[in-house]
Amino acid sequence: MMRVYRWLLPHPLLTLILAVVWTLLQNEVSSGMVVFGIILGVIIPLMTSIWWPDTPQGFRLGKMISYSFVVIWDILVANVQVAWIVLTVPNAKLKPAWIVVPLELRQPEAITVLAGTITLTPGTVSADLSNEGHSLLVHVLHTSDADAVREDIKTRYERRLLEIFS
């Protein structure tokens, strides 16, 4: 039973995402379209599975959902903050800085999520990864305390991602 499941759904989350995207593309929820979306969600991962790297093991969907709510809230706050900096802080007083975040995350998927989160949240853009993937280079728009920003990234996002991808 487990083997049939593994063969039929090599990437269960991809199947789910494809079905949801197909349903949203139809712009109305009807049972026929949901079924067709699920069929697509089964066929596409099967056909493309030889090109996919291994399925990430131990992905916690529930924690990921609560994480995305935290991130959406932070994106809203970040936008107001950045808009405020753009409008009020003159160029001469702007203190941009590079900070280096040492990574405890190992999976490429987790690092990608962390980098994307950093770009979308308060005044930070992730710029580069070190050549062996042990640290992440982040550019901060305006800060007087670079260490606090690094601590914030590590405690607020990386700790949660370590729990999600464990």
Add this chain to the structure above:
Amino acid sequence: MTDQDFGTYAAALFLLIGSGFVFVGAVGLLKFNDPMTRVHAPTKVGTVGIGMLLLGSMVYSNSLGSTSIHELLIMAFLFVTAPISAHFIAKVNIHRRACETPPSPPRDETWSTLNSPEADQKNENLKVGQS
């Protein structure tokens, strides 16, 4: 006040907030004078700005009685792709030495963008020297 009126006012409010954010993003792009700080304004302010415009579109079409959920997909794709384009612009800036050189990483040798074979590094130096 009917549903449709309410929808119209709500959509107008969302459009105003959204265009305000997009405007601030454009101002930031013009105002900042360093290639790296310029990346900041459009990536963040742009996402919420466009998100608000799309929310206005959703609210309005819902108040007219035809449900529209395409916008959720546009938002999802936007949130996934905005960091990637920002990441690439940042990498190009580092590669072209258009910004301050970043501090070297603590555990590895160098940043992946700066990690090019020696033969290529000579070429890059030549190009930088010429421009």
